[in-house]
Amino acid sequence: MRVVLPAGTTETALIDGISAAGAAPExxxxxxxxxxxxxxxxEPVASPVTPVSPNGCPTPAAVTRAVREVVGFDVSIVDAGLVRSTAAPTVEIGADPGADVRESAAVPGADAAFDRAYDYGASLPDDELLIGETVPGGTTTALGVLTALGEPTAVSSSLPENPLERKRRVVDEALTASDLEPGDCEGRPLEAIEAVGDPVQPTVxxxxxxxxxxxxxxxxxxxxxxIAVAAAxxxxxxxAPLSIATTSFVADEQGDRLEAACERVDCDLTVTDPGFDGRDHVAMERYCAGEAKEGVAMGGALSLVPDGEMAAVRDRLEAVCARLGxxxxxDAGGDPSADATEDGRGP
Structure with missing residues (x-):
């Protein structure tokens, strides 16, 4: 099994009220x-930050890493518009960081990114792939693409209280900037992504x-x-048959809407509960309280855990958290840079 993780950025994440309180753009x-x-x-190697919320909730990358340490899987990271360098080895497809969706074109190179990503995906020798993502601002751009395609619009959030109406206002402004109405891009998904998406979407x-x-x-x-990528x-x-694997945290927030969305885009759905409610640890408590919920292939990685091994994953998550401070x-290690983005964990 290979996990492919496109990673990118979009200036949409910098819109006031889209990112978590206290998250500095830099x-x-x-x-x-x-x-x-x-x-x-x-753990971070070259990056100067550890993505941790002020309440002590770590990035879902910590959970996916914990699963990897228990289960073992190959990882390929794709640079889908990173604005900052990383010490991790990456596959380059020439994607640029995304612009603010309220500009006339949020992803000017969407067609080219899709084509290069297509060639990469076709070249992989694996029988099975899990494809994840990490992109701050990703649920807002997902809402934009779904709206432009004319699909039902409900997206999740990495905060307990989902600022959905704020996201919808941003998407309304974005559609206006691109001279679009909801549903105008039906059957033309790359046009939707170019107008109101982010560079991770055409890559995935x-x-x-x-x-x-x-x-x-x-x-x-x-x-x-x-769901937005599947719709695209x-x-x-x-x-072709397609599956979506996510966490119980997303499923609990979305309720019947998640199953309905998967049925609409003809995708099988797997939901995995990591059992965090059984542990007295701040990281797991914050997930159970509604923070983060998903991202960095977390739900897909958890779906790989064999029966009886989830306790080992929880043990490894505690060890990963200790490495992250x-x-x-x-106590998030006393690091003033430890922070997370509202939208960046990406359910």
Missing amino acids: LMEHTPSADVEILEYG AGIAAGALESGTAVTLAGGTQM LRHAGIE IEAEG
């Missing part, structure tokens, strides 16, 4: 770069399309951001 830019280092090495879609074309089984590892694939006429009682 730190937010490092979040995806830090995420991929945690997944690859177990391209990798998935290329892999599916070559006969590889594909699972989109994530929540409502992956279906609007592109790709009818997150103590069980909630």
Whole structure:
């Protein structure tokens, strides 16, 4: 099993009220770069930040890393528009960071990114792929793409209280800037992404399309951001079987809407509960309280855990948190740069 993780950035994450309170823009830019280092090495190596919320909730990269240490899987990281360098090895497809969706074109190179990602996905020799993502601002851009495609619009959030109306106002402004109405991009998903998306979306879609074309089984590892990618694939006429794997935290927030969305885009759905409610540790408590929920292929990675092994994952998560400076009682190591983005954990 290979986990492919496109990582990128979008200036949409810098819009006031889209990111978590206290998250400084200069730190937010490092979040995806830090995420991929945690997944690859177990802790940040070159990144100057550790993505941790003020309440002690670590990035989902910590959970995915914990699963990797228990289960073992190959990882390929794709630079899908990183604005900051990372020490993790990356596959380059020439993607640029995304612009603010309220500009006339949020992802000017969406077509080219999709084509290069398609070639990469088609070249992979694996029988199965899990494709995840890390991109601050990702649920807002997902909402933008779903709206432009004319799909039902409900996305998740990495905060307990989802500022959905704020996101909808941003998307309304974005559509106006691109001279679009909801549904104008039906059947033209790359136009939707170019107008109101982010560079991770055409990268994930391209990798998935290329892999599916070559006969590889594909699972989109994530929540409502992956619903947007799946919708883009279906609007592109790709009818191959496709699955989505996410966490119980997303499923609990979305309720019946998640299953309905998966049915609409003809995707099988796997939901995994990591059992965090049974542990007295701040990181797991914050997930149970509704923070983070998903991202960095967390739900897909958890779906790989064999029966009886989830306790070992929880043990490893405590060890990963200790490496990240997150103590069980909630001290995030005293690092003033420790922060997370509201949108960046990406369900």
